[in-house]
Amino acid sequence: MEGLRRLIIGVLLVTPVGVLAGSASAFFLWALDRATTLRFENGWLLFLLPLAGAGIAWVYHSYGNGAERGNNLLIDEIHQPGGGVPARITPLVLGGTLITHLFGGSAGREGTAVQMGGGLASAFATLARIPEKYRRMLLMAGVAAGFGSVFGTPLAGAIFAMEVLTLGRVQYDMLIPCMVAALVGDFTCTAWGAHHTRMLIAGPLMGDHSMLAGMDLSLLAKVAIAGVAFGLCARLFSSAGHGISAAFTRYVPRFWLRPVIGGVVVIALTYLLGTREYLGLGTVALNLGDTTTTSVFFEGGADTWSWFWKLLFTVVTLGAGFKGGEVTPLFFIGGALGNTLAGLLGMPVDLAAGLGFVAVFAGASNTPLACTLMGIELFGAQHAIFFAVACWLSYQFSGHSGIYSAQRIASRKDGA
Template sequence: MNLSRSARSLAQWLLLGALVGVLCGVASAVFLFLLDQATRFREQHLVVVYTLPVAGLVIGALYARWGQPIRGGNNLVIDTVHEGDQQIPLRMAPMVLLGTVLTHLFGGSAGREGTAVQMGGSLADALAHRLRVSPDTRRELLAAGIAGGFGSVFGTPIAGAVFGLEVVVVGRMGYEALLPALVASVVGDLVTRGLGIVHTVYPAPTALALSAGVLARWLVFAVAVAAVAIVFVEGTHRLKKLLEGRVPWLPVRMAVGGLAVVGLWKLVGTTAYLGLGVPTIVRSFVDPDLPELAFAWKLLFTAVTLGSGFLGGEVTPLFFVGAALGNVLARWLGLPVDLGAAVGMAALFAAAANTPLALSIMAVELVGASVLPHVVIVATVAYLLTGHRGIYPAQRIGRLKHGGPLLSRLIPLRELPVEPSQPQEPSTRQEPSKR
């Protein structure tokens, strides 16, 4: 009897997970193709960067008119996993794809994961409503959509599966969604690659044996990573609130942000901080003369771009910031530059997104096993040091990072003090029992 039930459950999740994976894989392939074309066009016609403020006006007007229900972005997807009261509008997928491609076309500094996660979440939710599945199955499909989007857009299916579980609740993972998340992420990656998408290949870093001296240097490294993660998270959130207060209308706010990015571009005199910045990420692995402030400039460009409302994610810009920071820290601490870049690349996003396990696995998928155990150590320590903050304020927390009892319910990070001295429950909003 139990065996039969398990077999039916396995068959169901293989089918549903594969369907979500196909949707995510196709969406990521289209997105990555268009993103590559936009990047090539911008690099060949740099004059378009001057029109970023105009692009901000246009994108902002589109979102002000048709995008209000999806303005929450990744936070809307996470909220829906927990609350599930309304369907994620299907329009999220095409609108965030278009907005992100336009952001990159005109030189905004943004990433890809936000777009992939939002496309995956909206497509998975559309499938869930089409099939009229139960609320529990719907939540698991949403986790699969997050996983399928993340895994397919970066070519890291195992990290995608873990990210889909880890990002939803800080410090706790819902293993009931493990199988659909894994299937969706693996199938999504296979579909994206099958459609001709080739992902960036990063250099394999130098192997380094762990010793007491090396461990001490990694702890210093982790403190620096946590500090930069805090600056990015707090800076982006506060800039967004400041601009929303001073410039309430989104199109004008984005135009102001675009104007600021153009000004920064002319100030630094290089295109390295526009768009994704993948060439500089790769350069961080091999160049001991990388400018020491490269990480700070990219952080500023990205905070202004995202804080003013442009579309995109944080992963690739934070990979840039982390790799460049890791390059500099490795030179200062006497660590291999390539290993420092690899560890910094993964650990910074791990700290900012509260996903140390997913990003440790992602580092292995991207650069190989020589990054272990160093990336796990740095990512974990940096994750703890960042406190109760993150780039996704909708993330729930069930137990404080510094320990203590389980909270009686899951609380969004946005409702929790950054460094609470004891569990606090400022809201009476109910959470589903499974999460």
């Protein structure tokens, strides 16, 4: 009976968190679309990116109170409650991300949604005077609801909140609260009118009676090779991101000057390449023929090095101090790399792009289980084995230093 009582209390407590996080995600997605549209309509905004970055840095420095640590602050607080998650993290990251996208920075939306979810969960716990013993559960619920609602993948959101904390371990004690929060968050976000893009990978590549019976084993071998490549790409992204951030901190002591330099570099890269397709989320294009997270699923939908350029734009943007997440750029990077590998390995383009879409993120975040489920939610279950192989191999070859530095190691990948 005690277990049932705790379960009921948990569900009752996380449901408001799911509603709050889902509502925040819906507003964020709407605002992000508006910011992107305004940037497309006013190309000159890109030249104000350095100034916008200085403004973001000043606001965080003056009012952040630790909020600049973003997702890592949430992870540390879940591991070991201490100073708490400041409620101001929600408006700060929302405003900072929208400004980053409005002026052309290359960033994502997962970090914003997760931080908003965590910040709202913390604020709810404080205002409702929730006992301290439930704070960890509420923070994890906020992460699950934020992630699940912003991408429309509640199953992946729930598992992500349990898997991202510790490398090699899933916090199953919070399974039901995280699942409820993610489902409520996704339902709420959709109820507000938010829409999520769904993509299909063509062709039934598995047998009718057994997933393994009718499988093309040569294709499975190619998927394995691609999975290793996705892991190495994830490793490059994480290493480059940490390296650029450390270099800015070491060589540019003035905090406001870092995003100014980063903004200038983004502008220079834009004109060096002669295209704006690597700015912003990368989900929609200004010009016909530009690479996007959708176009990579088609023949000729990405250039050979599109994945590398998006990687470079993103690590410079985030490393310099602009705000936003890494996941949507990682979708672009993985999908574009999959598009390139499809030609080299002789794989179906849509399948290779779909695998890269989730597998590079799996390696960079050290969350292969969540990303396997994300692949199923986004693209359908008929290729579940391929998603699992690509995600787990990417995880294995991506190293221990992912995009979340606060992640703890419970089980090393090398068995040491």
